[in-house]
Amino acid sequence: MKQLASNQALEWEKPKLYANYLLHQKHINQIMANCNELFSLYNSAIKLSEERRTILRAVRNSLRKKIERKFNELIFDETLEFHSQGSYVMDTIITPKDDDYDLDYGVYFLGDKSKEDRPDAKEFHDAILFAVGEDESYADVTDKDTCVRVRYDKEKFHIDLPIYYADSPTNPNLAHLSKDWPLSNPVEFIAWFEEKVASGFQKAFLYERRMFSEYKQWQSDIRKEDAQLRRIVRYLKGWSDELRGEVHTSGSIYRPFKPYSTVGCYC
Ligand SMILES: [Mg+2]
Numbered sequence: 001m002k003q004l005a006s007n008q009a010l011e012w013e014k015p016k017l018y019a020n021y022l023l024h025q026k027h028i029n030q031i032m033a034n035c036n037e038l039f040s041l042y043n044s045a046i047k048l049s050e051e052r053r054t055i056l057r058a059v060r061n062s063l064r065k066k067i068e069r070k071f072n073e074l075i076f077d078e079t080l081e082f083h084s085q086g087s088y089v090m091d092t093i094i095t096p097k098d099d100d101y102d103l104d105y106g107v108y109f110l111g112d113k114s115k116e117d118r119p120d121a122k123e124f125h126d127a128i129l130f131a132v133g134e135d136e137s138y139a140d141v142t143d144k145d146t147c148v149r150v151r152y153d154k155e156k157f158h159i160d161l162p163i164y165y166a167d168s169p170t171n172p173n174l175a176h177l178s179k180d181w182p183l184s185n186p187v188e189f190i191a192w193f194e195e196k197v198a199s200g201f202q203k204a205f206l207y208e209r210r211m212f213s214e215y216k217q218w219q220s221d222i223r224k225e226d227a228q229l230r231r232i233v234r235y236l237k238g239w240s241d242e243l244r245g246e247v248h249t250s251g252s253i254y255r256p257f258k259p260y261s262t263v264g265c266y267c
Contacts, residue, residue: 039231039235042235046094047226056103059137059155060103063159067131080108081107081108083169083187085162085186085187085189086190089190091226096241100151100156102159103159106172107161108164108172110166110167110169121163121181124175125163128163129141139153143177145177146162147160148161162175170187170203193229196229197229205218
């Protein structure tokens, strides 16, 4: 992990060193001509590597299995489903300077109770807290208004578990601890973003199990091409990360595109 950290520090320095070199050479025209190269270098420095995605995926799957196992000990009329969401799906996830990147993984309680008839949102949070339980790999587990957050000690990332109640995953209410079950559909946000990218993404990729192989195909054929808009989002998130403490958190970069409160949950 130490080696990874020092390599990453080196990657961060590369764009700055190259820019300084060009400035010292007084090749102003060359700087203009090579901006693309600088951005490309910066993109490769901040884009979450395939190696880290693989680790993230393995930890996520193991957490899901644990939640499913422990959930069976509880008495709920509803069934559980899980759906990936956010920057992990859109591949706009970055490796921030302090290494604390995250993955949002929606937990769906599927049932037919109206808002008035179902238990308080807190009961659903408590059920997930119980199911997450304790583990020596956790740094800590915290209950937030919009999700349960599991931070991992060794890997230095966290998994956010926003909790939803829905009669189907297409119509979810967020179990928010200080708001009354707001409508919040992260898949709609992904669909909106992917439409801007013109990537051919289909909501059914996430909603329907039978589409899984097509979803994987889309990931390897189209998403891997790394459209300009995905890179621009990473640059903005990287910039926001650089200014952390001076501006709102990185999630706020989505605000210029669309008010996020109606379409997604940013834990
Ligand atoms: Mg998050």
